[in-house]
Amino acid sequence: MAQVPKMTGRERIFAAVTMQTLPDQVPVVPLLMTRGIREGGLTVDQALRDGEASAHAKAKALKKFGGDAIIPGTDLFTPVECVDGCELDYLPYAQPSLVKHPTPTKEAFYRYKEKYLREGFKPSARVLEIQKEARTMIALGFKSTHAIPTPVGGPITTAQLMTGSSEFLSYIAEDPEYAKEVTELALDIVKNVCRMMFEAGIDVCNILDPFNSSDILPPDTYREFGLPYQKRLFAYIKEIGGIGFTHTCTFTQPIWRDIATNGCANFNGDMYPGMDHAKRAIGGQISLMGTLSPFSTLMHGSTTDVANEVKKLAAEVGYNGGLIVMPGCDIDWTIPDENMRAMIDTCASIKYPMDIHALGDLSNVYLAGHPKHPGKRTSSAMGDTDIATAKTHRPQTPKEEVNAKLVEAIMEYDGDKAIEWVKKGLELGMTPQEIVFDGLSLGMKVVGDMYERNERFVTDMLKAAKTMDKAMPILTPLLEASGADGGPTGTVVVGLVRGNTQDIGKNLVCLMLKANGFKVIDLGKNVKPEQFIETAEKEGAVAIGMSVMTNSSTVYIEKVKEMLDTSGKGTKYLLMCGGAAASKGIADKIGIKYGLDANAAVALVKDHVSAAA
Numbered sequence: 001m002a003q004v005p006k007m008t009g010r011e012r013i014f015a016a017v018t019m020q021t022l023p024d025q026v027p028v029v030p031l032l033m034t035r036g037i038r039e040g041g042l043t044v045d046q047a048l049r050d051g052e053a054s055a056h057a058k059a060k061a062l063k064k065f066g067g068d069a070i071i072p073g074t075d076l077f078t079p080v081e082c083v084d085g086c087e088l089d090y091l092p093y094a095q096p097s098l099v100k101h102p103t104p105t106k107e108a109f110y111r112y113k114e115k116y117l118r119e120g121f122k123p124s125a126r127v128l129e130i131q132k133e134a135r136t137m138i139a140l141g142f143k144s145t146h147a148i149p150t151p152v153g154g155p156i157t158t159a160q161l162m163t164g165s166s167e168f169l170s171y172i173a174e175d176p177e178y179a180k181e182v183t184e185l186a187l188d189i190v191k192n193v194c195r196m197m198f199e200a201g202i203d204v205c206n207i208l209d210p211f212n213s214s215d216i217l218p219p220d221t222y223r224e225f226g227l228p229y230q231k232r233l234f235a236y237i238k239e240i241g242g243i244g245f246t247h248t249c250t251f252t253q254p255i256w257r258d259i260a261t262n263g264c265a266n267f268n269g270d271m272y273p274g275m276d277h278a279k280r281a282i283g284g285q286i287s288l289m290g291t292l293s294p295f296s297t298l299m300h301g302s303t304t305d306v307a308n309e310v311k312k313l314a315a316e317v318g319y320n321g322g323l324i325v326m327p328g329c330d331i332d333w334t335i336p337d338e339n340m341r342a343m344i345d346t347c348a349s350i351k352y353p354m355d356i357h358a359l360g361d362l363s364n365v366y367l368a369g370h371p372k373h374p375g376k377r378t379s380s381a382m383g384d385t386d387i388a389t390a391k392t393h394r395p396q397t398p399k400e401e402v403n404a405k406l407v408e409a410i411m412e413y414d415g416d417k418a419i420e421w422v423k424k425g426l427e428l429g430m431t432p433q434e435i436v437f438d439g440l441s442l443g444m445k446v447v448g449d450m451y452e453r454n455e456r457f458v459t460d461m462l463k464a465a466k467t468m469d470k471a472m473p474i475l476t477p478l479l480e481a482s483g484a485d486g487g488p489t490g491t492v493v494v495g496l497v498r499g500n501t502q503d504i505g506k507n508l509v510c511l512m513l514k515a516n517g518f519k520v521i522d523l524g525k526n527v528k529p530e531q532f533i534e535t536a537e538k539e540g541a542v543a544i545g546m547s548v549m550t551n552s553s554t555v556y557i558e559k560v561k562e563m564l565d566t567s568g569k570g571t572k573y574l575l576m577c578g579g580a581a582a583s584k585g586i587a588d589k590i591g592i593k594y595g596l597d598a599n600a601a602v603a604l605v606k607d608h609v610s611a612a613a
Helices: 009-018 034-038 044-048 051-065 106-119 125-139 155-163 165-174 176-199 219-225 227-239 253-259 275-282 303-316 337-349 398-412 415-427 432-452 458-481 504-515 529-539 551-566 584-590 598-612
Strands: 087-089 097-100 149-153 204-208 243-247 266-268 287-292 323-327 491-496 519-522 543-547 574-578
Touching: 009 287, 009 323, 034 044, 034 051, 044 051, 051 125, 051 337, 106 176, 125 176, 149 155, 149 176, 155 165, 155 176, 155 227, 165 176, 165 458, 176 204, 176 219, 176 227, 204 227, 219 227, 219 253, 227 243, 253 275, 266 323, 275 287, 275 303, 287 303, 303 323, 303 337, 323 337, 398 415, 398 432, 398 458, 415 432, 415 458, 432 458, 432 504, 432 598, 458 504, 491 504, 491 529, 504 519, 504 543, 504 598, 519 529, 529 543, 529 551, 543 551, 543 598, 551 574, 551 584, 574 584, 574 598
Parallel strands: 149 204, 204 243, 243 266, 266 287, 287 323, 491 519, 491 543, 543 574
Antiparallel strands: 087 097
């Protein structure tokens, strides 16, 4: 079959999106947003305030590396930034970080809603700068040669940014009508931001809706609280003549078929457990974009690793079109030049119709999400030997029965049952420590293990914690009276380092530490190095836990270690890190501990306290 005639990047992207014809080669969107700004000699905070300068910086990056799209904007915060009271920290080498949720209480929300209904939508200064950025790109001629998409936060994602993620999850469980009311207002804000983007000449609004991930929301919850608002948004985008894509991160397999029917033209994101699985499930209905691993491959792999992963994507997902290669999420400021070129040049080398055999032997190359992929997380969960399901061949003792029933109560989210069996345990003469650590906390660990295996959701973790909380008022006075002997004790300072805002994982670490008897000081998001140290000193902490989601922010973890070493306190605290950009290799290099997940973090602190006793 004859090779497809040469296309522009713009033609190539839309051939893949519409799936009506093959592109000439594998299209690529290299996500030159923060990484693109670097090539123009600007810092990200400067570019966010100067749309014209940002456009010229990204144009230089495109000229240097290539690619089929140029992207105004950098992140999903544009809608929430239009809400009165929202505060972002503009960072020099990363996307902005949300410092203050604008409507953290119902009173604040209703004050803002009343003003919004009275005065209407008012764009933030940055939305206007993104418009300017898009118009500059068009003036430079990119509209005729490249696709011009921009990221915009989705309805439910914007809603939880308005209130706070844990608070919004509580509203979904306890006050669902209010959660929907917040999302309704968020939807209107998102619509207005999208309208302004299309008015500026942008082709596509890529709706970033990570809160819909099945790591966070159970599928049925997504179908009630996320999907309907997505459908209405994409219907509106189509009505005004625009194009909408959907981006949702991490584990999304249970909702792939829902996403394929939400009205978007393309689905992009990590697509765990693998983009090849997504291709088989929905690739005939909708085009797919992704999912080169941004951390383990693009950041830390070799050029051969990058090239092979692109070839594997082409062979498994793009063999008949419908694929755009893109990193699974925004790429770091420090991604090596040679890996950028390997991604883009390899895409350009793979022509249509595709000769899969010419791509070589890819049998030992695995896509992101596959158990053998270098970036695949291996849970610390107990798996088949899980104590909650282990079989015994002897009758339970009365104390064992109490602990088993407490585990059941946590797993069933039954607060009354938890209270009942706490009281029975005390009547049997069990210590409060036994009840907490062998019963309630064990139940929390079982639920945590199931979450790590994608068998439970963040909402389930929160329900389990509330179940435990219902029983704790009976036990807390007894623990205090006994000095809390017999179990873990100590204070742990935890926070998301500067430049990071995705705090679900950090919240789970806090939850599990509390469930295991530790006092937790949660510093929240965007925490500066000196805040960790000052708080640890003030609270007499035994450990400092730092969550990091972007490679450029690992410098702040190094800074904490450096400041403690300089002051002669380098061994005073257990220092540990976790999160998407953390790894054992990074932690070892800095000289601290690495926690794979919430259970691992608890184990590190327990071991540290035991060793110091």
